[in-house]
Amino acid sequence: MKLVGIAGSVADKSYNRILLKYMATHFGDLADIEMLDIKDVPLFNESDDQTESDAIQYLKRKIESADGVIIATPEHNHTTTASLKSVIEWLSYKIHPLDGKPIMIVGASYYDQGSSRAQLNLRQILEAPGVNAVVLPGNEFLLGEVKKAFDENDNLKDAGTVNFLQSTLQKFVKFVTVINTMKHPQDTGAENEDLGANGKISTTVEGVDMDAPDWVEQAAEKTHAASGNDYVKLDRGLLTVDQLNAFLNSMPLELTYADSNNQFIYYNKMAPAEKMLAARTPAQAGNPLSMVHPKNPRVIKHVKEVIHALRTGQVPEVSMPVPGNNADKYVVHYYRAMHDEQGNYMGVNEYVQDIMPTVKWYLAKTGQKLEGNPDATTSASVDANEPAADTTSSASVDEAAPTADVPEPKTPETDADSGASIND
Amino acid sequence: MNKFVAMVGTNAKVSTNRTLLQFMKQHFADQAEIELMEITNLPLFNKPENSPVPAPVLAMAKKIDAADGVIIATPEYDHAVPSSLMNALEWLSHRVHPFVDKPVMIVGASYGSLGSSRAQAHLRQILDSPELRARIMPSSEYLLGHSLDAFDDQGNLKDADKVAQLDGLFKDFQTFVTVSGHLNNAKDLNQKDTQNFDWNKL
Numbered sequence: 324m325k326l327v328g329i330a331g332s333v334a335d336k337s338y339n340r341i342l343l344k345y346m347a348t349h350f351g352d353l354a355d356i357e358m359l360d361i362k363d364v365p366l367f368n369e370s371d372d373q374t375e376s377d378a379i380q381y382l383k384r385k386i387e388s389a390d391g392v393i394i395a396t397p398e399h400n401h402t403t404t405a406s407l408k409s410v411i412e413w414l415s416y417k418i419h420p421l422d423g424k425p426i427m428i429v430g431a432s433y434y435d436q437g438s439s440r441a442q443l444n445l446r447q448i449l450e451a452p453g454v455n456a457v458v459l460p461g462n463e464f465l466l467g468e469v470k471k472a473f474d475e476n477d478n479l480k481d482a483g484t485v486n487f488l489q490s491t492l493q494k495f496v497k498f499v500t501v502i503n504t505m506k507h508p509q510d511t512g513a514e515n516e517d518l519g520a521n522g523k524i525s526t527t528v529e530g531v532d533m534d535a536p537d538w539v540e541q542a543a544e545k546t547h548a549a550s551g552n553d554y555v556k557l558d559r560g561l562l563t564v565d566q567l568n569a570f571l572n573s574m575p576l577e578l579t580y581a582d583s584n585n586q587f588i589y590y591n592k593m594a595p596a597e598k599m600l601a602a603r604t605p606a607q608a609g610n611p612l613s614m615v616h617p618k619n620p621r622v623i624k625h626v627k628e629v630i631h632a633l634r635t636g637q638v639p640e641v642s643m644p645v646p647g648n649n650a651d652k653y654v655v656h657y658y659r660a661m662h663d664e665q666g667n668y669m670g671v672n673e674y675v676q677d678i679m680p681t682v683k684w685y686l687a688k689t690g691q692k693l694e695g696n697p698d699a700t701t702s703a704s705v706d707a708n709e710p711a712a713d714t715t716s717s718a719s720v721d722e723a724a725p726t727a728d729v730p731e732p733k734t735p736e737t738d739a740d741s742g743a744s745i746n747d
Numbered sequence: 748m749n750k751f752v753a754m755v756g757t758n759a760k761v762s763t764n765r766t767l768l769q770f771m772k773q774h775f776a777d778q779a780e781i782e783l784m785e786i787t788n789l790p791l792f793n794k795p796e797n798s799p800v801p802a803p804v805l806a807m808a809k810k811i812d813a814a815d816g817v818i819i820a821t822p823e824y825d826h827a828v829p830s831s832l833m834n835a836l837e838w839l840s841h842r843v844h845p846f847v848d849k850p851v852m853i854v855g856a857s858y859g860s861l862g863s864s865r866a867q868a869h870l871r872q873i874l875d876s877p878e879l880r881a882r883i884m885p886s887s888e889y890l891l892g893h894s895l896d897a898f899d900d901q902g903n904l905k906d907a908d909k910v911a912q913l914d915g916l917f918k919d920f921q922t923f924v925t926v927s928g929h930l931n932n933a934k935d936l937n938q939k940d941t942q943n944f945d946w947n948k949l
């Protein structure tokens with residue numbers, strides 16, 4: 324577990340900083356605690372927005388990528404410090420990295436009250452809607468008379484204090500796990516998606532190596548698969564395998580079948596890999612999905628989330644434009660859940676298509692043109708009120724005209740560069 | 748006529764709390780002399796061990812010393828006093844102690860309906876701490892909600908009820924200042940206590 328620690332002081336010496344350092348060095352087996360510095364953060368000023376400054380962006384990044392935050396607050400005038408409050412104000416103004424973040428408060432003070440008031444106050448601040456952190460309830464760790472608490476090596480002297488601090492951190496680690504699970508309920512399921520296709524479904528061909536380049540040939544032999552002029556009965560029709568291939572390979576779509584065991588078992592080999600919008604090679608058929616994706620953890624995570632969302636019916640289809648689309652080419656990967664007649668999930672039908680020719684053809688046919696719409700989330704909109712002058716004469720697609728006004732397509736929320744497509 | 752320092756509890760250039768204090772200054776001009784005091788231009792408090800107190804802090808302390816009372820208008824940021832005001836109060840409790848036994852009236856404005864109620868409670872708690880020890884007017888609250896719509900073009904409070912409430916509280920504050928002037932038996936001792944008070948000696 325990754326935690327970050329913030330000491331609420333910009334003074335040269337701070338016992339609260341020493342306390343956090345102690346936790347970071349002594350409780351490494353419970354959590355990996357990284358100390359964050361706040362001394363370069365300017366005093367909050369609504370009239371001088373510094374949100375983009377390095378000091379604040381650094382805190383934002385570190386906090387966002389941490390599982391939880393530990394804050395050690397000094398007490399000044401019965402409250403937390405201005406320097407810490409200022410940091411929280413920056414982090415609740417234009418950006419909100421503490422939103423939903425589990426937080427543990429500790430504090431040290433010279434006085435026997437051990438920053439109790441500052442901690443209570445800090446809790447109230449962190450729970451304000453703009454901050455919206457999730458503070459560990461109860462479990463106050465108050466280190467009073469702090470000047471006597473550490474030895475010359477900055478170690479806590481009292482064994483009872485160490486034990487209490489450790490057990491508080493233990494509780495916090497549990498708390499972080501629970502809170503973060505609640506935040507992403509779908510994640511737990513998605514994590515369990517086995518892209519290695521180690522499971523077995525009724526159609527899984529056993530005894531053939533999934534990564535064999537001739538998996539198709541081997542599996543066909545094992546299953547005595549129909550081929551050539553053999554008839555296949557379909558819903559609704561009857562085709563030979565040759566007919567079926569001619570039919571599928573002439574689809575204006577690149578089709579991929581990943582079964583419910585996450586095995587990539589088919590694609591319509593309409594062109595050599597280098598001519599395809601999403602390259603597939605003959606040797607890949609049969610591979611587990613893990614083998615046809617980059618090993619990048621972000622990509623893997625995203626693939627799992629998409630498959631899990633389709634498997635559990637959260638969405639019927641996911642669509643993702645690929646990076647690098649432009650006015651002439653707009654390639655979209657669609658992922659659609661497949662089901663049998665009983666509604667059981669059968670896998671993902673992925674189809675890839677460049678929709679731009681269709682758009683252009685439609686515009687030319689109907690005498691319309693694309694017009695950028697700054698208000699729309701989708702970047703191109705059709706202006707239906709403005710028929711082109713030469714409507715009747717233009718029977719063919721004018722390559723230049725309709726594209727001139729197409730703005731650069733926006734990268735969608737779904738984060739296309741980590742797309743779940745095979746081979747991206 | 749009493750002289751009051753009116754502390755603007757924010758470093759923002761545009762502030763409805765500043766507008767409120769400006770209104771009070773005009774509105775009560777025949778009853779008291781109110782001077783606005785800004786908290787901008789203070790460095791971030793870093794608990795300096797022995798560097799001299801910054802000049803703007805000394806200037807503020809001097810003004811407060813000379814005043815019969817202080818009016819503080821606080822915005823509310825994250826259910827609490829803005830850090831800029833907390834920062835000013837840290838400076839004004841570190842080696843200088845102008846707030847000891849000083850009568851203080853708290854007011855506040857906020858965009859929402861609550862009128863900075865939580866920030867005001869927070870401010871009371873701060874002013875009550877041993878190095879500030881202000882005399883906050885008890886049992887009084889002036890909460891100006893929806894502050895962006897509260898003033899007309901001339902900076903006058905639009906709502907007559909709100910004006911009447913402020914009139915009443917201000918009268919009470921004047922009385923409180925007078926009464927406070929009589930509560931001086933422990934004053935010297937308090938002053939000395941605070942001068943000697945040092946968190947480092949605890």
Ligand SMILES: Cc1cc2nc3c(=O)[nH]c(=O)nc-3n(C[C@H](O)[C@H](O)[C@H](O)COP(=O)(O)O)c2cc1C
Nearest residue numbers: 337338339397398399400401431432433434841946
């Ligand atoms: C202006 C000022 C106000 C202080 N007010 C308090 C206080 O209200 N309560 C307290 O316990 N310590 C107070 N202290 C003392 C210490 O700063 C405080 O105990 C702090 O929590 C020590 O932690 P640190 O070494 O991390 O700064 C104050 C110090 C200063 C400079």
Ligand SMILES: Cc1cc2nc3c(=O)[nH]c(=O)nc-3n(C[C@H](O)[C@H](O)[C@H](O)COP(=O)(O)O)c2cc1C
Nearest residue numbers: 412416762763764822823824825826856857858859
């Ligand atoms: C970081 C930040 C936090 C805020 N938090 C609150 C809040 O908790 N409650 C509230 O009523 N207004 C909040 N506001 C909005 C207004 O700033 C606030 O109502 C303030 O009291 C208005 O006073 P002013 O006009 O003097 O700045 C917040 C603003 C900022 C920039």
